Amino acid sequence: MDIQKATDLAHPPVLSLVLPCYNEQEVLPETTARLQAMLARLQANGEIAEGSAIYYVDDGSRDRTWEMIHDYAERHADVCGIKLSRNRGHQNALLCGLLTAPGDILISLDADLQDDLEAIPQMIQRYREGSEIVFGVRRKRTKDTFFKRFSAESYYKFLAMMGVQIVYNHADYRLMSRRAVESLRGYDETHLFLRGLVPQLGYKGAIVEFDRAERFAGESKYPLTKMLSLAWQGVTSFSAYPLRLITGIGMIISVISLVMAAWAVVTKLFTDSALPGWASTVIPMYFLGGVQLLSLGIIGEYVAKIFESSKKRPRFHVESLCGERFTDATPR
Template sequence: MDIQEQEGKRSRPVISLVLPCFNEEEVLPETTRRLTALLDRLEADGEIDPASAIFYVDDGSRDGTWGLIAAYSRQNPRVCGIKLSRNRGHQNALLCGLMTAPGEVLISLDADLQDDLEAIPRMVQSYRAGSEIVFAVRSKRETDSPLKKFTAQAYYRMLAFLGVQVIYNHADFRLMSRRTLEVLRDYGETHLFLRGLVHQLGFKTDIVEFERMERFAGESKYPLSKMLSLAWQGVTSFTAYPLRLITGAGVLVSLASLAMAAWAFCLRLFTNEALPGWASTVIPMYFLGGVQLLSLGIIGEYLAKVYESSKNRPRFHVETVCGLPFGKAGVK
């Protein structure tokens, strides 16, 4: 044990920056320049080991993203690349990088430079002070549109209501130690929602706040449809509460139907106001039909997850890698 560890502070770690990429050729030159400068600065300050590197994960890009990554890996000893055989989605690409890249500490972030790079030194300091996981959390949402801000806040409130434990305003910008990554490796879930999984690992955690920037170049690769899909993934992967809501809705509908039947019986028995009409038949029929279809859809979603998980198919395939560290560490 060295002097730093005896004093309660870890020695400078080998860190790997993991960045999933999908059609990011416009922003990669600037991202590489800034990240290289950051690692050089942290090394000069004695915060990280000289073997620290950048790992780009090409998630089946259709532009020149992989060509740039391969070129940078030849020119820059800090740059490494992992190319997936096809597009597998952001969460699977991120998991591939986390499970493949070497290093004592791995930090995941987006390639579009919206994540504040100046939060990384504070994350490393928190790790050296003893934290195993460090979550980078947005301090405010000034760069979001009113619709984006409203939907994001509604999403986190919905997850909390349904019992899903996540860090408010945290996406996938985080630091994880090798110890926690080996625990994460034991999770064999087909449908990934990493911001929920990582929070469940336990261990000593810390939070670092940052301000999210405007995208440096290009367009967002996460349109509304993908964000809604990820939101639904988080709900159905971490809680059975929607199924319990179906049960509650069934009880309420049954009670309402019994009350309506009792009201109709009393109206017919004690008054002359009962008139035949289509509303009393058609409206309940359509209402009950809608509830049944919604219930079947939610149940079907859970059954589909069970079906896809039972096939136990690989979540990704690595087509090729580039960069010096792979020659030492290998690909897992």
């Protein structure tokens, strides 16, 4: 442990809670009340320092979410708001909050109260024991439907098989030290998949298990289509395995083609049941056509990512900030 780290651990850290929000007006009052109570308790116990606060990131909500956040920020010193100019997606909103909020340690969590808040003191304890990143990991998935549980667990296993470094059953509930966050700032990737990116930072990590609750209010902002999109994002952003798989498929098809050619020759020479040209033309044509389209689709996905990354467009724009914790020096 370096001298700076030891000095930081000698004093309670300033904690920033970062919560991306999209149309969360139903749950915000309860979320704010519970998080404020948690901050007050941690400060009273000397686990965190004064100046700790909640940072809501409004990801282009269409309801009263930003209006409520702005009102809370005016009435409470421990609530701040970050408003994006338009909807940029959960991962970009989360990154914006992490890069904009001050604090010695930052904990990202969802605004729907499904993440167990009682895991926060455990995360802080792991940080004080020397961990730079603490991952919140679901203990079990008994409350999920069979399809949800099966698809989620298969997804993590699939990513691991693709060579993506990821923490099993971990979403975006995690603690990051200021050092880890500043290291994350150096990544300019257009297509964000923080679940795969954060473990690659390489700092000492720890795991805190928790039980995920039911959503307190409102509707889930991650339907099946968005979950599948995020899953594909994770694979294509962190693994070149699909491209290598195309090469393997090409080799297999070559072998199959040789076998079919041999079969067609044998059938032609030694039987009377062969239809002229059918075996050697129709079957390979359909088979190879399907594989080629699939391969082009996978290659196209990677080319599209290169194209979008080459434009170097900003991942988000901050429209406005509210809250006493922000200063003129706050990064935007």
